[in-house]
Amino acid sequence: MANLERFINGEPDNVDPLVRCCFVHYQFEAIHPFMDGNGRVGRALFALMISALLGHSRPWLYLSPYFEQHKEEYYDSLLRVSTHGDWERWIEFCIHGITLQAKDAIRRCEEFHRIRATYHDRMDTPSPRTHAIIEMLFINPVLTIPEVRDRLNVEYHTARKDLERLVAAKILVEAPESYPRSFYAAEIMQVAFGDSG
Numbered sequence: 001m002a003n004l005e006r007f008i009n010g011e012p013d014n015v016d017p018l019v020r021c022c023f024v025h026y027q028f029e030a031i032h033p034f035m036d037g038n039g040r041v042g043r044a045l046f047a048l049m050i051s052a053l054l055g056h057s058r059p060w061l062y063l064s065p066y067f068e069q070h071k072e073e074y075y076d077s078l079l080r081v082s083t084h085g086d087w088e089r090w091i092e093f094c095i096h097g098i099t100l101q102a103k104d105a106i107r108r109c110e111e112f113h114r115i116r117a118t119y120h121d122r123m124d125t126p127s128p129r130t131h132a133i134i135e136m137l138f139i140n141p142v143l144t145i146p147e148v149r150d151r152l153n154v155e156y157h158t159a160r161k162d163l164e165r166l167v168a169a170k171i172l173v174e175a176p177e178s179y180p181r182s183f184y185a186a187e188i189m190q191v192a193f194g195d196s197g
Helices: 002-009 017-031 038-054 064-069 071-084 087-122 130-137 145-152 156-168 186-193
Strands: 142-144 182-184
Touching (some): 017 071, 017 087, 064 071, 064 087, 087 130, 130 142, 156 182
Antiparallel strands (some): 142 182
16 A cells, blocks of 8 residues: 555656556555445545646546446456456546546536526526525535525525525525425536436
8 A cells, every 4th residue: 555655646757647547546446455435435536636637626527427337347347457467458448437527527517507697597686696696506506594694694584585586586496394494406406416418
């Protein structure tokens, strides 16, 4: 594990950064350092390394959905490295997944931009806070009245009316039987958490 840590934190070499991430993911999974949670930690490490080595502002590129969708090929490719030294198959599998997940992330971002524009357009009579609340939804698509009250420094009833105005515009849906009352943006949640398409 110490060697892997040195490789992760070492000076850049002539290995492509994405290939380097694939090497590290394999090595981490092969070492299997924990009693539980190796897969989750390994996938998180993969995303963090991609972010760091490619200069992303955040670790937004996750391979978990791809690995889950191609679970058998994932395990077979890992095993082939261990049993046959078949790095080429492993690297190709990972790079294909990175490409697919990057395209999916771009598609979702484009959908978020489209939804943002339609949300703003739906508001015929916005309050002075409406646009700020809409922007808040793209950070967290679930809001409560106290949260809006506190973040926008308004009275409770003002925050309630603002959220109810967004419900009337079909931007928010009130979560049933929630306390405190919670409202969510179904379209944002569908894009964020729905299946790849």
